[in-house]
Amino acid sequence: MILKQRKSDSWVEESQFSYEGKSHNHTVLLEENNFYTSWVNSLNELNQLNNLEQDWDGEDAEKPDSETIISIRTWLRNRFQNREQPPTKIIADTYGSIIIEWHLDGDYFEVEVSDPDHAEWMLVRGAEPATHGVFHINHSAENSDDTISSTESRPMHQSPNEATTWLQAVNA
């Protein structure tokens, strides 16, 4: 922000801006990389769950259903294309459901997917009572304007190389 103001001041300032502007652009690029890296990591987490075995916890936990994982991939791809916040964590519970977690500024948002078309969400904001809902994850994957609007979005710029990496993770 400061650099933009300096850019309009004078030619000398412009010169200084050119140097510092490069540094500034680099900062933007780092944020962009974090965005894609987070998405790649999330998709890797999801893909790994496909390799879980029955009784993965030693206490009779169920293996996640592959069709459910495919459905979630599609849904998450839509989240990514909408430039939404990548999940903080994706895990399986002992019933084979997939839990997608977001932790944002002290708030907690969770989507639990128990079969390829059924998802339940929960939003916990501090000490307030949680809010809950359900949606058809296949339907919402085809329509970006669904009940998950409470997830926060962060505007980011496109990065073709990182996007390719992400899509490879999705399609793995």
Add this chain to the structure above:
Amino acid sequence: MPDQSDPVSPDEWILRRVPYNELNKLIDPDITPPISSTAFRPTKNDNDGVSVFRELFATPDEVANLYMQQNPGKKCYVIRVKAEAILEPGLGITLTPDPIIELPGHALIPELNTERYFTLDKNWCKEVQSKISIPLTIQNIVHWPNI
């Protein structure tokens, strides 16, 4: 001398074992918060409630060793939570001593049980789990699996 059948005091430390699996990180020290709310989710075997131990009677290593004895080839974390955080009135859950032969200090959170999770009030269970786990940090991990 304390007896394991005595009521749980709010100032006690409560131990909860969390399965380790490299493909499914219920605990991930690299993110904040590190402990997923599923760490407190009742399993299909938790008909009487979620199982915990009282550090007054059992060490984190003893709790982990019991898990590994019961589940050969598996590993686990052990996390430690102040009892008062569980007994927080707003949560509506309790800690009930439930001595077992294998290790002293066993207790239950009876309200978080399989039936309630599946058929009665899943949303309530999930909210309680999240409110216990979200404040926890890496400092609450008191036994790490030997990876």
